[in-house]
Amino acid sequence: xxxxxxxxxxxxxxxxxxxxxxGGFMGVGTPLGIVSALxxxxxxxxxxxxxxxxxxxxxxxxxxxxxxxxxxxxSHIGTNPVTxxxxxxxxxxxxxxxxxxxxxxIRAGGSGLGGFLTPTGVGTVAEEGxxxxxxxxxxxxxxxxxxxxxxxxxxxxxxxxxxxxxERAARNFNPVIALAADLVIAEVDEIVDxxxxxxxxxxxxxxxxxxxVVRMGG
Amino acid sequence: xxxxxxxxxxxxxxxxxxxxxxGGFMGVGTPLGIVSALxxxxxxxxxxxxxxxxxxxxxxxxxxxxxxxxxxxxSHIGTNPVTxxxxxxxxxxxxxxxxxxxxxxIRAGGSGLGGFLTPTGVGTVAEEGxxxxxxxxxxxxxxxxxxxxxxxxxxxxxxxxxxxxxERAARNFNPVIALAADLVIAEVDEIVDxxxxxxxxxxxxxxxxxxxVVRMGG
Amino acid sequence: xxxxxxxxxxxxxxxxxxxxxxLGIGLPTMVPRFLPPDIHITxxxxxxxxxxxxxxxxPLPGIVNAGGTPCGIQIGAAFFDSAMSFALIRGGHIDVTxxxxxxxxxxxxxANWMVPGKMVPGMGGAMDLVSGAxxxxxxxxxxxxxxxxRLLRLCNLPLTARSRVSKxxxxxxxxxxxxxxxxxxxxVSGVSIEMIRERTEAGFAISDDIKPMPLYS
Amino acid sequence: xxxxxxxxxxxxxxxxxxxxxxLGIGLPTMVPRFLPPDIHITxxxxxxxxxxxxxxxxPLPGIVNAGGTPCGIQIGAAFFDSAMSFALIRGGHIDVTxxxxxxxxxxxxxANWMVPGKMVPGMGGAMDLVSGAxxxxxxxxxxxxxxxxRLLRLCNLPLTARSRVSKxxxxxxxxxxxxxxxxxxxxVSGVSIEMIRERTEAGFAISDDIKPMPLYS
Numbered sequence: 001x002x003x004x005x006x007x008x009x010x011x012x013x014x015x016x017x018x019x020x021x022x023g024g025f026m027g028v029g030t031p032l033g034i035v036s037a038l039x040x041x042x043x044x045x046x047x048x049x050x051x052x053x054x055x056x057x058x059x060x061x062x063x064x065x066x067x068x069x070x071x072x073x074x075s076h077i078g079t080n081p082v083t084x085x086x087x088x089x090x091x092x093x094x095x096x097x098x099x100x101x102x103x104x105x106i107r108a109g110g111s112g113l114g115g116f117l118t119p120t121g122v123g124t125v126a127e128e129g130x131x132x133x134x135x136x137x138x139x140x141x142x143x144x145x146x147x148x149x150x151x152x153x154x155x156x157x158x159x160x161x162x163x164x165x166x167e168r169a170a171r172n173f174n175p176v177i178a179l180a181a182d183l184v185i186a187e188v189d190e191i192v193d194x195x196x197x198x199x200x201x202x203x204x205x206x207x208x209x210x211x212x213v214v215r216m217g218g
Numbered sequence: 219x220x221x222x223x224x225x226x227x228x229x230x231x232x233x234x235x236x237x238x239x240x241g242g243f244m245g246v247g248t249p250l251g252i253v254s255a256l257x258x259x260x261x262x263x264x265x266x267x268x269x270x271x272x273x274x275x276x277x278x279x280x281x282x283x284x285x286x287x288x289x290x291x292x293s294h295i296g297t298n299p300v301t302x303x304x305x306x307x308x309x310x311x312x313x314x315x316x317x318x319x320x321x322x323x324i325r326a327g328g329s330g331l332g333g334f335l336t337p338t339g340v341g342t343v344a345e346e347g348x349x350x351x352x353x354x355x356x357x358x359x360x361x362x363x364x365x366x367x368x369x370x371x372x373x374x375x376x377x378x379x380x381x382x383x384x385e386r387a388a389r390n391f392n393p394v395i396a397l398a399a400d401l402v403i404a405e406v407d408e409i410v411d412x413x414x415x416x417x418x419x420x421x422x423x424x425x426x427x428x429x430x431v432v433r434m435g436g
Numbered sequence: 437x438x439x440x441x442x443x444x445x446x447x448x449x450x451x452x453x454x455x456x457x458x459l460g461i462g463l464p465t466m467v468p469r470f471l472p473p474d475i476h477i478t479x480x481x482x483x484x485x486x487x488x489x490x491x492x493x494x495p496l497p498g499i500v501n502a503g504g505t506p507c508g509i510q511i512g513a514a515f516f517d518s519a520m521s522f523a524l525i526r527g528g529h530i531d532v533t534x535x536x537x538x539x540x541x542x543x544x545x546x547a548n549w550m551v552p553g554k555m556v557p558g559m560g561g562a563m564d565l566v567s568g569a570x571x572x573x574x575x576x577x578x579x580x581x582x583x584x585x586r587l588l589r590l591c592n593l594p595l596t597a598r599s600r601v602s603k604x605x606x607x608x609x610x611x612x613x614x615x616x617x618x619x620x621x622x623x624v625s626g627v628s629i630e631m632i633r634e635r636t637e638a639g640f641a642i643s644d645d646i647k648p649m650p651l652y653s
Numbered sequence: 654x655x656x657x658x659x660x661x662x663x664x665x666x667x668x669x670x671x672x673x674x675x676l677g678i679g680l681p682t683m684v685p686r687f688l689p690p691d692i693h694i695t696x697x698x699x700x701x702x703x704x705x706x707x708x709x710x711x712p713l714p715g716i717v718n719a720g721g722t723p724c725g726i727q728i729g730a731a732f733f734d735s736a737m738s739f740a741l742i743r744g745g746h747i748d749v750t751x752x753x754x755x756x757x758x759x760x761x762x763x764a765n766w767m768v769p770g771k772m773v774p775g776m777g778g779a780m781d782l783v784s785g786a787x788x789x790x791x792x793x794x795x796x797x798x799x800x801x802x803r804l805l806r807l808c809n810l811p812l813t814a815r816s817r818v819s820k821x822x823x824x825x826x827x828x829x830x831x832x833x834x835x836x837x838x839x840x841v842s843g844v845s846i847e848m849i850r851e852r853t854e855a856g857f858a859i860s861d862d863i864k865p866m867p868l869y870s
Contacts, residue, residue, distance in 0.1 A: 025483040026504025051483075051518070052558070054504070078557025079503075087556075096556075099482060100522030100564030104331070107519050112743030112785050114335030114351070114358035116326070120526060120567045123545075123598030126559070133332070135362055140332035144353055156498075161729035168418065168498030168515055169483045175517045179744055194729040200386065201419060202731035203517075205703045207673045207695060207746065243700040244721025269700075269735070270775070272721070296774025297720075305773075314773075317699060318739030318781035325736050330526030330568050338743060338784045341762075341815030344776070374715075379512035386715030386732055387700045393734045397527055412512040420514035421734075423486045425456045425478060425529065 003162050004191060004212045010034060011041035013183065013211070019047035019148040021106065021181055023174035026052060026079065027059025029166070031154040031187035033216050035059070039066050047071040049106070049148055051099065051173055053080040067091065073146070075099035098126055101143050103176055109145035110179025118143055151181035155204070158188040159197050162206030171203065178208045185211040221380050222409060222430045228252060229259035231401065231429070232368065237265035239324065239366040239399055241392035244270060244297065245277025247384070249372040249405035251434050253277070257284050265289040267324070267366055269317065269391055271298040285309065291364070293317035316344055319361050321394055327363035328397025336361055369399035373422070376406040377415050380424030389421065396426045403429040437651075439577050439607035442624065445470045445651050446605050447534055447575050451477050456486065458525065458565055460535035460548075461503065463575050467534055478510070480530055482561040484521045487513025502561070525561065526568035533569035535562065537576040537604070539591040542617035542638050544601040546574060547593035559596065566597035578606035578635050585637035587611070587618060608632055610649060611640060622649040654868075656824035659841065660792050662687045662868050663822050664751055667790055668694050673703065675742065675782055677752035677765075678720065680792050684751055695727070697747055699778040701738045704730025719778070742778065743785035750786035752779065754793040754821070756808040759834035759855050761818040763791060764810035776813065783814035795823035795852050802854035804828070804835065825849055827866060828857060839866040 010033075014020070020038075024030030030050075038046075039062055046069045053074055054061040063069055065082050071093040077083040086092035097105070098120045108116055117140035121127050131142040153174045156167040164186060166174055178184050186209050228251075232238070238256075242248030248268075256264075257280055264287045271292055272279040281287055283300050289311040295301040304310035315323070316338045326334055335358035339345050349360040371392045374385040382404055384392055396402050404427050437445075440463050448470035451457060458480045459465050468490075471477065479488040482502040487510035495506030524530060539547040546566055549559045566572050579585055587604060604611045609632050610622040618640035623632060625648050632640075654662075657680050665687035668674060675697045676682050685707075688694065696705040699719040704727035712723030741747060756764040763783055766776045783789050796802055804821060821828045826849050827839040835857035840849060842865050849857075 025500070025502060028483075028498065028500045028504050052560075058504075074558065076558030076560040078555075084556065096558045098559050098563040099518070099561040100526050100568075103518040103522055107740070108334070110744050111740035112337060112745060113322070114337065114353040114356060116334040117332030117360075118526065118567075119330060119332065120564045120597075122567075124563065124595045125550075126563060133360075135332040135360075138332060142335075142351075142353075159729060163729060163731050166418070166498075168496070168509075169481065169485055169500050170498040171418075171515055172483050172518045172521075176519050179740060179746070199702070199704070199726060199730040199732050200384070200389075202733075205731035205733065205741075206729060207697075207703050207731075207741075243717070243719060246700075246715065246717045246721050270777075276721075292775065294775030294777040296772075302773065314775045316776050316780040317735070317778040318743050318785075321735040321739055325523070328527050329523035330528060336743065336784075338781045338814075340784075342780065342812045343767075344780060377512060381512060381514050384715075386713070387698065387702055387717050388715040389732055390700050390735045390738075394736050397523060397529070417485070417487070417509060417513040417515050420516075423514035423516065423524075424512060425480075425486050425514075425524075 010037040014043045017045045021148040021151040021177040022050040022060050023153050024059050025172045027054040029154050029170035029172045030059040031152050033187050034152045044068050045070045049073040053077050053083040055080050056082045075102050105146040106176050106180045109147035115144040148181045150183045151177040153186040155186050155188045158191050158212050159194045161194045162209030163197050163202040164204040166203050175204045178204045189215050228255040232261045235263045237366040239369040239395040240268040240278050241371050242277050243390045245272040247372050247388035247390045248277040249370050251405050252370045262286050263288045267291045270294050271301040273298050274300045293320050323364040324394050324398045327365035333362040366399045368401045369395040371404040373404050373406045376409050376430045377412045379412045380427030381415050381420040382422040393422045396422045407433050442607040443575050455531040458530050458533045462536050464534040485515045525564050530569040532571045533565045534573045537574040539586050540574050540601050540604050541588045541591045544599045544613040545591050546596045546601050547591040548596050550594045562596050566600045571602045572600050574604045578608045587636045587638045619643050622647050624649045656794050659824040664792050672748040675747050675750045679753050681751040702732045742781050747786040749788045750782045751790045754791040756803050757791050757821050758805045758808045761816045761830040762808050763813045763818050764808040765813050767811045779813050783817045788819045789817050791821045795825045804853045804855040839864050841866045
């Protein structure tokens with residue numbers, strides 16, 4: 001399977017109504033070229049799953065601004081006033097999930113687990129609609145797995161087999177979402193020959209990566 | 219807190235009846251110097267938690283052979299006939315746990331989770347005594363967290379702050395048990411100055427490591 | 437010295453040599469600059485590292501805090517993914533978290549993430565931090581801008597977590613939260629217990645060992 | 654050609670270009686040497702890596718298979734910890750697992766880890782592998798050494814997993830497991846369906862498209 005693709009091939013990988021997990025914290029670690037390709041593709045009714053909605057012009061923000069998302073599942077939206085406005089106007093469904101629960105739900109979805117028990121959110125609005133279980137005398141919420149149709153990843157480097165290396169805090173959600181989607185696309189700063197990355201330094205094994213595209217103007 | 223210690227200080231860190239998580243797959247990634255120190259210390263009634271009991275003279279095997287363990291929680295014992303003999307003789311309590319469930323129970327214990335749902339073991343003897351839950355139409359076992367008093371780790375390299383790097387398949391259980399014990403001791407081949415390990419290459423953050431000892435004859 | 441600085445200086449005295457600390461946004465980020473010189477802490481950042489430091493010189497690729505703002509790293513820092521970051525947070529590997537608060541009540545409940553109809557930013561990592569850190573210190577001004585009490589019998593804003601607050605530090609006083617409710621430990625010089633009672637809706641016991649609030653400077 | 658080699662050669666034909674494969678101990682480890690030259694697979698090893706290869710030259714530190722025996726690695730290999738290894742296994746990231754079997758039954762149940770009173774080695778990673786791999790191929794001799802059937806109506810040994818077996822490949826035949834039970838797909842040259850019936854306790858349907866077992870050599 002040919003993993004390395006051209007930018008023109010990216011847009012057609014998405015269709016209306018798909019769910020997309022994205023890497024990044026306030027845009028750092030978000031594949032900005034893929035976000036641009038999504039805007040150009042004009043796909044609509046997207047469900048976006050990631051840490052936050054960044055700001056109107058950073059990270060995943062432009063996809064909120066463009067009205068292409070109908071739902072977001074994130075841990076906070078406070079830094080992007082557009083998200084709040086669209087939510088209040090009824091144009092965007094916002095599901096807020098505690099950050100640790102969100103990443104763990106994604107990990108569960110990618111790891112074949114049926115869910116997990118977390119103390120986070122017990123006694124708060126986060127427990128609404130959830131089963132509570134007591135284990136070893138402590139109360140927990142049962143949180144269920146989360147998967148997506150596509151994961152869009154930003155890495156510093158890929159080898160031709162798709163092994164990825166992230167840089168500093170740009171790692172964040174990226175290695176975890178690589179486990180939890182049917183199609184996994186990585187935008188990278190550079191591609192090196194297979195064998196150039198020490199097998200101990202690989203952060204996401206190439207087996208998880210379906211497509212690789214090199215950052216424009218990289 | 220002084221993290222780097224001498225071998226003479228290792229034995230006294232253990233007392234009768236403690237539970238010990240150990241790294242290693244068939245001895246590869248097991249801290250053999252600490253195993254020797256445990257044998258010399260003559261502590262008894264240990265609970266040993268790890269992947270396997272290796273062979274009588276490799277990995278954790280000598281601690282089974284010496285009769286110092288009263289219980290093991292492992293995924294297999296077939297490679298160490300002494301484990302089987304002691305089990306049949308009623309001298310050793312053996313709890314067999316599927317490998318993926320074992321490492322995930324340790325991760326849960328170290329991550330503040332109250333448990334997780336796994337499909338592994340449904341419809342087998344592994345489900346005995348466990349709660350079954352159905353999520354999204356599939357049946358799962360509820361598995362509960364596992365922690366220990368002490369974790370003993372083998373790494374290739376530590377810096378003086380305790381940041382660890384493992385080598386190849388010797389990584390295995392080590393980074394996970396580092397999360398799940400009250401006292402975490404690492405045996406390393408070498409200690410380098412803090413700053414010599416690239417922060418992106420740290421596999422276990424020094425914050426999790428309490429004590430470091432350098433392999434003898436290293 | 438304004439209220440925020442008084443609070444930040446007092447919080448700094450709560451930290452011990454070697455502590456792993458996560459600081460919430462706002463006031464808590466001021467704390468490190470008031471640490472005594474013999475106290476070295478390691479800051480954890482939710483987005484995935486240990487060893488956060490102030491920015492020195494030019495920003496470096498990927499070295500940003502949880503708000504996406506360039507920062508520095510200590511020598512010996514370590515980066516990891518978000519699943520590991522919250523394994524550390526929820527798993528009791530963070531010694532202290534210092535967070536701002538909107539309300540704290542006698543049961544040690546904290547509300548600091550949402551004001552229905554006004555502010556719905558999302559909880560981010562706050563619920564996990566408050567659930568998982570060994571010690572939860574709330575650093576907040578004693579009353580709201582309108583003079584309403586923030587130490588309450590029962591929080592009326594949506595909670596961040598139940599029964600997890602260890603200490604509350606304001607510009608007037610320091611309280612611990614015991615099983616029986618608030619205990620006043622310290623007051624700032626010139627502030628009477630009566631004045632604190634006026635500004636505190638919650639009931640509180642007074643420590644046998646009540647002291648003036650030390651202010652390191 | 655002995656029974657084991659016949660089985661291993663036939664299993665090799667089940668693998669597709671690019672497959673991520675986990676091989677159980679024993680017979681399954683013979684499979685890679687019979688792969689067609691245009692088929693490249695990546696072997697996963699439970700102890701924490703992708704890209705296992707035969708040992709070439711001197712053993713290298715830490716490069717061992719799940720049995721602790723020195724092995725080699727492919728170019729492009731990646732190492733990780735055990736939690737990640739089983740995230741891959743349980744999470745459906747392994748295309749095919751090939752495992753030995755003691756018994757398989759009409760419901761696709763597999764027993765391959767324990768004989769009560771005789772062999773209690775522990776399940777290792779087998780339960781996770783069988784639960785999680787996309788395709789589970791059981792590679793086993795058709796009958797026990799004593800001539801007892803291994804394809805049964807209902808397994809009587811403790812199970813490894815329920816309803817997860819996709820195919821059973823023996824030295825006599827290839828079966829798939831459908832919702833309605835076993836379907837005979839292929840027989841080895843010179844073996845009659847009657848002979849297979851004699852050696853198979855389970856009922857089985859016969860594929861409309863039944864073929865001779867191809868043996869790549």
